[in-house]
Structure formats: C-alpha cells, structure tokens
Amino acid sequence: MHAGHFSFSFCAIAWIALASGMAGCSYNTEQPCSDRTATYNASVAAIFNAQCAGCHGGENPEAGLALDNYPSSVDAVLSGDVIDRITRETDDALVMPPNGSFQICDIALIEQWAEAGAPE
Ligand code: HEC
Numbered sequence: 001m002h003a004g005h006f007s008f009s010f011c012a013i014a015w016i017a018l019a020s021g022m023a024g025c026s027y028n029t030e031q032p033c034s035d036r037t038a039t040y041n042a043s044v045a046a047i048f049n050a051q052c053a054g055c056h057g058g059e060n061p062e063a064g065l066a067l068d069n070y071p072s073s074v075d076a077v078l079s080g081d082v083i084d085r086i087t088r089e090t091d092d093a094l095v096m097p098p099n100g101s102f103q104i105c106d107i108a109l110i111e112q113w114a115e116a117g118a119p120e
Pocket residue numbers: 048051052053054055056062063065067076081082085086093094096097098102
C-alpha cells in the first residue's frame with residue numbers, strides 16, 4: 001500500500017514530448033496534465049470508464065478486476081498492478097488497455113492519483 005515510490009516523471013515526460021511535438025496528448029490545449037484534479041470523482045472515474053471498464057466492469061470483469069467502482073480501483077492502483085500495466089511499452093503483450101492506446105496524460109494522471117493516496 002506504500003505509494004511513495006511513484007513519481008511525477010510521466011508528467012514531465014508528457015510536457016517534454018509536447019514541447020518537442022513528438023507525442024500526441026489529447027489534453028494539450030484545453031486540459032493540460034497539470035490542470036486536471038487527480039481525484040476519483042474529478043477525473044479518474046471518467047478515464048477508467050472510458051478505457052478500462054468495458055472489460056473490467058459489470059458482472060464478470062476480465063481477470064476478476066473491476067475498475068468501474070472506487071474501492072476496487074483504489075486497491076488495483078495502490079497495489080501497483082494498474083501502474084505496472086499502463087506504463088508498459090505499447091507492443092508489450094501485457095500492456096493495458098490491450099491495444100496500447102492509453103494517453104500519456106492519462107497515465108500521468110493515474111500516477112499522480114496514486115502518489116496522492118488515491119483520493120475519492
Ligand atoms: C479489451 C479488454 C480490456 C481492456 C479495455 C482493458 N483490459 Fe485489463 N485485462 C484484460 C484481460 C483479458 C486481462 C487478463 C489477461 C492479462 O492479465 O493480460 C486483463 C488484466 C489486467 C490487469 C491484471 C489483473 C490481475 O490481477 O492479473 C490489470 C491491472 C489491468 N488489466 C488493468 C487495466 C486497465 C488499467 C485498463 C484501462 C486503462 C484495462 N486493463 C483495460 C482486458 C482488458
């Protein structure tokens with residue numbers, strides 16, 4: 001449950017990538033990484049619902065992992081499992097979501113959320 005080893009490195013990487021025009025970030029103008037509030041209700045729920053809950057939700061979630069509610073999402077993120085999967089290379093067989101389409105700013109936000117102790 002110790003979240004202290006997470007860093008904000010992804011936001012820095014996102015900004016460097018943006019500045020050099022190397023990687024797309026869907027929030028680059030209206031909602032830069034740093035302007036979103038990293039709480040479950042403000043941002044994390046929407047990301048998980050859009051990117052994860054289609055498989056990790058409902059009656060029979062993939063791998064028994066539900067990412068469509070707060071308590072289960074907190075456990076999965078603070079355990080390190082979610083960060084491990086979303087930070088893999090896009091061609092890694094274990095990357096989540098499986099098509100590797102996760103935005104770098106969303107990864108940064110999930111890391112910030114973990115760093116803050118996954119507030120609701
Ligand atoms: C298209 C369906 C699909 C989507 C979308 C998806 N997953 Fe998965 N996920 C799976 C499947 C299938 C497994 C089990 C196989 C494996 O471990 O890779 C899995 C496994 C996992 C595991 C390991 C769980 C465990 O206890 O072994 C984590 C963590 C995870 N997903 C996180 C996420 C996150 C976070 C997202 C959204 C960013 C996401 N997944 C989106 C299908 C999906």
